[in-house]
Amino acid sequence: MAHGPSQNFFSRWLFSTNHKDIGTLYLWFSFAMFLLGGFFAMVIRAELFQPGMQLIKPEFFVQMTTMHGLVMVFGAIMPAFVGLANWMIPMMIGAPDMALPRMNNLSFWILPFAFTILTSTLFMEGGGPNFGWTFYAPLSTTYAPDTVNYFIFGVHMMGASSIMGSINIIATVMNMRAPGMTYMKMPLFVWTWVITAFLLVAVMPVLAGAVTMMLMDINFGTSFFDAAGGGDPVLFQHVFWFFGHPEVYIIILPAFGVVSQIIPTFSRKPLFGYSSMVYATASIAFLSFIVWAHHMFTVGMPIAGELYFMYATMLIAVPTGVKVFNWITTMYKGALTFETPMLFSIAFVILFTFGGFTGMMLSIAAADTQYHDTYFVVAHFHYVMVAGAVFSGTAAVYYWLPKWCGRMYDETMGKVQFWIAFIAFNITFMPQHFLGLAGMPRRYSDYGLQFTDWNMVSSIGAFLYGGAQLLFLYNVIRTIGWGKPIDDPQVWEGAEGLEWTVPTPAPFHTFSTPPVVK
Amino acid sequence: MMKRAKALFLGLLRPSSLLLAGSVSAESVTRQLNMPRGVTEVSQAAYDIHMIMIWICTVIGVLVLGFMFYVMFAHRKSKGVTAANFHENLVVEVLWTVIPALILIVMAVPATTALLKVYDTENPDIDIKVTGYQWKWQYEYIGEGVKFMSELRTSQDEIYGRAPKGEHYLREVTQPLVIPTNKKVRFLITGNDVIHSWWVPDFGVKRDAVPGLFTAAWTKTDQPGTYVGECTELCGLGHAFMPVVVEVKEEAEYEAWLAGKKEEAAIYASTIGKQWTFDELMVKGEQVYGRSCAGCHQVNGEGITGVFPALKDSPIALGPAEGHIAILIDGVAGSAMQSFAEQLSEVEIAAVVHYERNAWGNDVGDIVQPINVLNFKQSQ
Ligand code: HEM
Ligand SMILES: [Cu+2]
Numbered sequence: 001m002a003h004g005p006s007q008n009f010f011s012r013w014l015f016s017t018n019h020k021d022i023g024t025l026y027l028w029f030s031f032a033m034f035l036l037g038g039f040f041a042m043v044i045r046a047e048l049f050q051p052g053m054q055l056i057k058p059e060f061f062v063q064m065t066t067m068h069g070l071v072m073v074f075g076a077i078m079p080a081f082v083g084l085a086n087w088m089i090p091m092m093i094g095a096p097d098m099a100l101p102r103m104n105n106l107s108f109w110i111l112p113f114a115f116t117i118l119t120s121t122l123f124m125e126g127g128g129p130n131f132g133w134t135f136y137a138p139l140s141t142t143y144a145p146d147t148v149n150y151f152i153f154g155v156h157m158m159g160a161s162s163i164m165g166s167i168n169i170i171a172t173v174m175n176m177r178a179p180g181m182t183y184m185k186m187p188l189f190v191w192t193w194v195i196t197a198f199l200l201v202a203v204m205p206v207l208a209g210a211v212t213m214m215l216m217d218i219n220f221g222t223s224f225f226d227a228a229g230g231g232d233p234v235l236f237q238h239v240f241w242f243f244g245h246p247e248v249y250i251i252i253l254p255a256f257g258v259v260s261q262i263i264p265t266f267s268r269k270p271l272f273g274y275s276s277m278v279y280a281t282a283s284i285a286f287l288s289f290i291v292w293a294h295h296m297f298t299v300g301m302p303i304a305g306e307l308y309f310m311y312a313t314m315l316i317a318v319p320t321g322v323k324v325f326n327w328i329t330t331m332y333k334g335a336l337t338f339e340t341p342m343l344f345s346i347a348f349v350i351l352f353t354f355g356g357f358t359g360m361m362l363s364i365a366a367a368d369t370q371y372h373d374t375y376f377v378v379a380h381f382h383y384v385m386v387a388g389a390v391f392s393g394t395a396a397v398y399y400w401l402p403k404w405c406g407r408m409y410d411e412t413m414g415k416v417q418f419w420i421a422f423i424a425f426n427i428t429f430m431p432q433h434f435l436g437l438a439g440m441p442r443r444y445s446d447y448g449l450q451f452t453d454w455n456m457v458s459s460i461g462a463f464l465y466g467g468a469q470l471l472f473l474y475n476v477i478r479t480i481g482w483g484k485p486i487d488d489p490q491v492w493e494g495a496e497g498l499e500w501t502v503p504t505p506a507p508f509h510t511f512s513t514p515p516v517v518k
Numbered sequence: 519m520m521k522r523a524k525a526l527f528l529g530l531l532r533p534s535s536l537l538l539a540g541s542v543s544a545e546s547v548t549r550q551l552n553m554p555r556g557v558t559e560v561s562q563a564a565y566d567i568h569m570i571m572i573w574i575c576t577v578i579g580v581l582v583l584g585f586m587f588y589v590m591f592a593h594r595k596s597k598g599v600t601a602a603n604f605h606e607n608l609v610v611e612v613l614w615t616v617i618p619a620l621i622l623i624v625m626a627v628p629a630t631t632a633l634l635k636v637y638d639t640e641n642p643d644i645d646i647k648v649t650g651y652q653w654k655w656q657y658e659y660i661g662e663g664v665k666f667m668s669e670l671r672t673s674q675d676e677i678y679g680r681a682p683k684g685e686h687y688l689r690e691v692t693q694p695l696v697i698p699t700n701k702k703v704r705f706l707i708t709g710n711d712v713i714h715s716w717w718v719p720d721f722g723v724k725r726d727a728v729p730g731l732f733t734a735a736w737t738k739t740d741q742p743g744t745y746v747g748e749c750t751e752l753c754g755l756g757h758a759f760m761p762v763v764v765e766v767k768e769e770a771e772y773e774a775w776l777a778g779k780k781e782e783a784a785i786y787a788s789t790i791g792k793q794w795t796f797d798e799l800m801v802k803g804e805q806v807y808g809r810s811c812a813g814c815h816q817v818n819g820e821g822i823t824g825v826f827p828a829l830k831d832s833p834i835a836l837g838p839a840e841g842h843i844a845i846l847i848d849g850v851a852g853s854a855m856q857s858f859a860e861q862l863s864e865v866e867i868a869a870v871v872h873y874e875r876n877a878w879g880n881d882v883g884d885i886v887q888p889i890n891v892l893n894f895k896q897s898q
Binding site (some may be wrong): 019044050051053057058059061064112124125126127130131132136138139142143145173227228232233234260267268269270271272273274276296298299300303306310311314315317318321322324325328329330331332333334335336337338346350353354361364365367369370372373374404427434437438439441442443444445448449452468493 | 534550551552554555560561563564565567568570571572575579582583585586588589593594595596599600601602603604605606607611614615618619622625626629630632633634635636637651652676677678679683685686687689690694707711712713715717719721723724725726728729730731733734746747748749750751752753754756757758759823824825853854
């Protein structure tokens with residue numbers, strides 16, 4: 001039965017139902033989006049290099065901030081982890097493929113169309129979306145350019161793609177585990193992804209509801225969010241954040257999973273507190289549904305609501321802390337080595353913890369009055385999303401790439417990239433805390449002279465960080481094309497798990513007969 | 519700019535100098551790294567809890583990450599260690615769940631008291647209604663008959679680099695809000711078009727200005743001075759260009775200012791009947807246009823294709839004056855063209871309509887007088 005991929009380039013990639021090929025597609029797509037979103041960020045940082053409007057007009061600036069956020073969140077980070085899930089989940093649980101391979105193909109191929117539609121609005125009359133990635137009504141309804149309809153359509157498509165991808169992951173994990181692979185034996189990456197998939201299935205429809213209400217308000221005369229017609233703009237924010245807060249955990253949970261695979265490998269020691277990791281992930285997921293209005297502390301909620309959302313948000317620190325302690329204790333008394341994936345994972349732990357601290361500060365409603373919608377918040381979420389999700393995604397690629405293509409990446413280049421990325425990241429985002437505290441609001445196309453210096457520092461860091469990504473791209477291409485061939489299934493000395501039992505490079509079909517897990 | 523960049527770069531090589539010494543202009547503000555302590559009970563409460571949080575996080579961070587660094591140095595394979603094999607320990611796991619939870623409970627106490635202060639809006643001495651417009655603020659002293667717009671005063675030339683930037687670049691407005699010391703002032707905040715957010719860091723006041731909703735915030739300070747803030751909710755392309763400036767004056771001074779404002783309003787009312795000349799209206803109209811209209815319709819009246827219509831050669835600008843006035847008074851439903859009836863006076867509306875009909879090659883040639891606008895309003 002075993003046969004290889006189609007020899008025809010188009011039928012191989014367009015019609016693929018193979019989890020590895022689809023995983024590859026997701027990963028390349030997400031990297032392309034990462035570069036596109038990164039390009040938008042470079043435009044933003046170039047304009048903010050000094051006060052005054054130098055390069056672009058304010059109306060284009062807001063389109064850039066909006067598109068940067070949308071492309072990074074929905075186009076780069078989320079598909080990257082779906083790609084990793086596609087590649088790794090079947091190999092980790094001893095399944096031959098995903099449970100629903102055709103749907104897998106569809107859920108990927110929707111994405112390029114969704115993002116083509118979204119990006120093409122930049123070239124249309126009226127310009128692209130200009131209301132921020134949080135698209136608060138009525139700026140995104142009554143006051144939006146006509147192209148908002150394309151945006152809504154695009155969001156619907158991404159939502160459909162995510163829901164299909166999630167259903168697939170849930171179905172795979174529930175039905176296709178190898179004999180003996182009980183739930184509490186699954187690798188943590190699989191666990192975090194199942195929980196993430198449930199989050200996605202729960203909240204993507206809420207996002208779809210929000211944009212559908214927008215669509216109705218814009219085109220069919222309803223007034224969900226229009227105060228003049230008896231609607232309520234604040235309703236929009238509740239609906240959006242009911243999606244939006246779980247969304248941030250959708251982004252970070254798979255990253256937790258990746259790091260929980262890598263740290264034990266390079267510590268040569270099993271993950272500390274496996275079951276508490278699972279419970280912590282589940283409690284974070286649960287809490288993520290009941291804290292949404294911490295994004296709305298300044299909207300004028302009644303004090304009871306404000307207090308409730310403050311306390312609930314503070315609680316998240318407990319399971320998050322448990323995770324950090326577990327990672328560090330995994331390293332304790334291990335035999336550590338510091339290959340590139342490990343470096344990125346350690347940086348993840350340090351910088352994510354830092355982002356968690358600023359998260360704690362933001363959860364204090366009275367202080368958030370000062371932080372909200374300033375660069376302090378921008379700094380916070382880049383610490384958790386870039387140093388969190390992006391670093392762990394990079395770590396994952398370095399970690400599994402040798403298994404995927406049977407060639408070793410260049411370790412020195414990997415380390416160089418790590419150090420540039422690590423230093424540049426901090427140059428970019430550390431000063432943004434100062435800017436925010438000193439009073440610079442976010443989404444500003446221009447600023448007073450007192451903010452000049454830190455903005456310059458931040459921009460310089462951003463360009464460097466962008467450069468590091470090109471090095472990453474080069475390293476990956478070089479590995480795939482000309483890397484040193486390896487054939488040890490184990491790849492990393494300390495690696496544990498089924499994915500390391502299959503040959504290197506991983507053949508097109510793995511586990512056609514299920515392994516038995518003791 | 520290059521010089522500044524170079525100074526900065528050199529500063530970076532010597533990190534301490536960047537933080538401590540001021541090598542370039544506007545030292546004190548430029549070097550600000552932390553939240554201002556501010557001048558009100560609320561801002562100080564926010565600052566205090568902010569500092570408490572920073573210290574708690576620093577201590578935890580140093581302990582936890584310090585331990586991690588110790589592990590990274592002590593337990594590396596290159597030192598010849600062999601890995602242990604433990605992966606559970608109920609006692610530490612319970613401890614590191616319970617201890618953070620206890621810390622949180624302790625933190626919740628000051629967090630709650632600080633928030634109660636933010637919400638203590640009862641029994642004000644003065645009520646001021648704050649309305650966010652795209653892209654300016656309107657202040658109305660409730661019960662005093664005083665109401666005015668506060669708009670950015672920085673010129674487009676400064677913004678676009680055609681003129682040197684002044685010291686107060688983007689921190690200056692046509693008319694600041696004025697409040698007295700030692701009085702509890704309550705702000706009733708709302709939005710006219712999209713959501714804005716009214717923020718004065720030194721007061722610790724930040725409240726969203728949501729259309730259709732009034733929210734309350736308050737302030738009271740004994741320190742006279744000028745306090746600058748910003749709009750902090752994305753409100754369109756002019757988001758960065760609608761600062762908040764508040765002047766806190768001693769009570770007597772404030773009373774004098776308020777009396778002056780009332781008088782001004784009375785005088786203004788009497789000018790409505792005056793007949794203006796063509797050129798007077800053009801001059802006034804150009805100012806109003808620059809402040810209130812050019813943001814969308816552009817200085818040259820050509821708009822932005824597909825978003826904001828051109829006024830140059832527009833049928834409305836060239837048609838009967840009535841229709842042109844009507845658009846300003848009523849706005850265009852469902853679009854960014856809002857009603858200016860509340861924002862601009864009759865004189866300003868007359869002037870700007872007149873200007874639009876006679877600028878950029880539009881040449882209707884008629885004169886629109888304030889009284890025409892008043893009549894139109896009354897006929898509605
Ligand atoms: C200890 C955990 C965390 C806490 C307590 C926390 C708390 C908060 C709070 C209170 C805000 C609202 C700030 C404001 O707008 O004024 C916020 C914003 C944000 N957080 Fe977190 N956070 C945590 C972790 C995370 C993680 C893991 C992510 C994502 C990977 C994340 C992503 C974001 C994003 C994207 C925003 C800004 C959304 C926007 O307005 O555009 N946070 N966080
Ligand atoms: Cu949140």
